[in-house]
Amino acid sequence: xxxxxxxxxxxxxxxxxxxxxxxxxxxxxxxxxxxxxxxxxxxxxxxxxxxxxxxxxxxxxxxxxxxxxxxxxxxxxxxxxxxxxxxxxxxxxxxxxxxxxxxxxxxxxxxxxxxxxxxxxxxxxxxxxxxxxxxxxxxxxxxxxxxxxxxxxxxxxxxxxxxxxxxxxxxxxxxxxxxxxxxxxxxxxxxxxxxxxxxxxxxxxxxxxxxxxxxxxxxxxxxxxxxxxxxxxxxxxxxxxxxxxxxxxxxxxxxxxxxxxxxxxxxxxxxxxxxxxxxxxxxxxxxxxxxxxxxxxxxxxxxxxxxxxxxxxxxxxxxxxxxxxxxxxxxxxxxxxxxxxxxxxxxxxxxxxxxxx
Numbered sequence: 001x002x003x004x005x006x007x008x009x010x011x012x013x014x015x016x017x018x019x020x021x022x023x024x025x026x027x028x029x030x031x032x033x034x035x036x037x038x039x040x041x042x043x044x045x046x047x048x049x050x051x052x053x054x055x056x057x058x059x060x061x062x063x064x065x066x067x068x069x070x071x072x073x074x075x076x077x078x079x080x081x082x083x084x085x086x087x088x089x090x091x092x093x094x095x096x097x098x099x100x101x102x103x104x105x106x107x108x109x110x111x112x113x114x115x116x117x118x119x120x121x122x123x124x125x126x127x128x129x130x131x132x133x134x135x136x137x138x139x140x141x142x143x144x145x146x147x148x149x150x151x152x153x154x155x156x157x158x159x160x161x162x163x164x165x166x167x168x169x170x171x172x173x174x175x176x177x178x179x180x181x182x183x184x185x186x187x188x189x190x191x192x193x194x195x196x197x198x199x200x201x202x203x204x205x206x207x208x209x210x211x212x213x214x215x216x217x218x219x220x221x222x223x224x225x226x227x228x229x230x231x232x233x234x235x236x237x238x239x240x241x242x243x244x245x246x247x248x249x250x251x252x253x254x255x256x257x258x259x260x261x262x263x264x265x266x267x268x269x270x271x272x273x274x275x276x277x278x279x280x281x282x283x284x285x286x287x288x289x290x291x292x293x294x295x296x297x298x299x300x301x302x303x304x305x306x307x308x309x310x311x312x313x314x315x316x317x318x319x320x321x322x323x324x325x326x327x328x329x330x331x332x333x334x335x336x337x338x339x340x341x342x343x344x345x346x347x348x349x350x351x352x353x354x355x356x357x
Contacts, residue, residue: 025062028052029073029082033270035294035352036088036106036316039067047348048086051105052318055335071249071268074099077319084332085319088288090251092314100322103333104315105340106354110252111289112236112307113296115277138216145212149205150179156197164191183209236311242283245276252287255312270295274304288314290354 030049032038037046044053044065056063066082073089076082077099088108091101154175157165165174178191182205193202240261246252248266256264265282267273273285274295285292289310296304318336320329339345349355 026056026064026083027066027081028063028084028086029066029068029076030086031068031070031073033070033088033291034298035290035354037086044086047106047345047352047354048088048318050348051336051339051345052086054339055332058335059331069269070247073319074249077321080321080323083321083324087319088291088316089319090288090314091317092251092254094254095319098322100320100324100329102318102320102329102336104317105336106316106349108314108316109289109310110255110286110312110314111292111310112239112284112286113274113277113292113304114284114307115280116303116305135220138219142212142216145208146179146183147176149201149208150176152201153178153193153198153205156195156201157193160195161193161198164194179205182206183213185209236286236309239284239286243281245273245282245285246287247273250287251314252312256286274299277304293353 030037030044033046035046037044037048039045043049055061065086068076068082070087073082073085073087074095077085088106089095089101090108091104095101151172152175154165154172157175158167158171162171165171165178174191178193181188181191182202193199241263243263243265244256244261245265245267246256247270248268253264253266265276267276270287270291273287273292276282277285284307289306293306296306318332320332346355
């Protein structure tokens with residue numbers, strides 16, 4: 001009888017240990033999202049993995065790690081297939097309806113990446129902006145006014161100053177020539193009005209030409225400046241009518257929909273963003289700024305540039321299975337807060353160039 005009782009006690013102890021192990025054994029899904037988390041030398045690297053390894057060690061968690069894509073990860077959390085997600089996951093209202101989140105550990109923004117403009121493209125843009133329809137309109141108006149004053153001067157000078165302004169087409173051409181020389185302030189001095197009427201016309205033309213040339217110069221400079229500013233497109237609103245690409249179900253995707261950006265290609269993997277840009281399938285890619293910066297940094301051909309503009313602030317947190325034990329969740333959050341409040345967390349972020357975003 002005592003032997004049977006001892007066996008029952010031993011069985012109970014083993015059962016309790018196994019139950020305790022099961023409670024602290026977690027299935028952890030992760031997505032390669034450098035620089036926050038990535039696999040190197042058979043071990044997860046990056047700030048998120050640093051946080052989690054410290055949390056798991058402090059609380060004595062046993063973890064099974066499963067690699068997924070971002071879409072699979074959210075669905076797996078929702079369906080209870082994984083307990084926790086290691087991924088720079090933004091806290092959004094739509095996700096919060098389906099899964100739980102830890103306390104946030106990082107503030108990020110969305111950003112924009114475009115193809116770099118080559119010198120040839122910049123030259124073509126300059127030529128196109130300079131020789132615009134408005135430029136030719138202004139030039140045509142200038143020639144028309146020049147011809148009017150040249151004609152009037154010739155009418156007064158053709159008889160009183162026949163040596164310089166004679167009859168016929170030659171004399172008319174001399175009037176145009178004098179008007180052009182006077183307008184540009186070249187001042188060759190080869191022709192000049194001698195009659196009272198001619199000099200009166202010349203006086204009016206001199207002051208009119210100054211105003212016209214000043215206005216034309218200012219107009220051209222303004223047009224080129226506006227074109228240059230528009231070509232930079234460093235404001236997200238400038239991309240309203242352009243074709244964009246982002247990751248499906250991301251925080252940036254939600255922001256674009258909420259702000260009525262309708263010409264957007266949605267991709268399942270962030271690794272496909274730059275390939276769409278490289279193939280000129282889109283004008284720009286829009287996604288989390290820290291991730292975009294890392295993609296461009298690893299671009300050996302130096303084809304892309306991150307525009308100096310950020311929008312859509314978003315908090316990153318660890319995604320949680322909604323049925324996860326409350327005590328477990330509390331322990332994870334407590335450890336997470338302790339780690340992110342420490343100086344070492346700032347050092348880790350600086351190591352991966354994430355102290356600014």
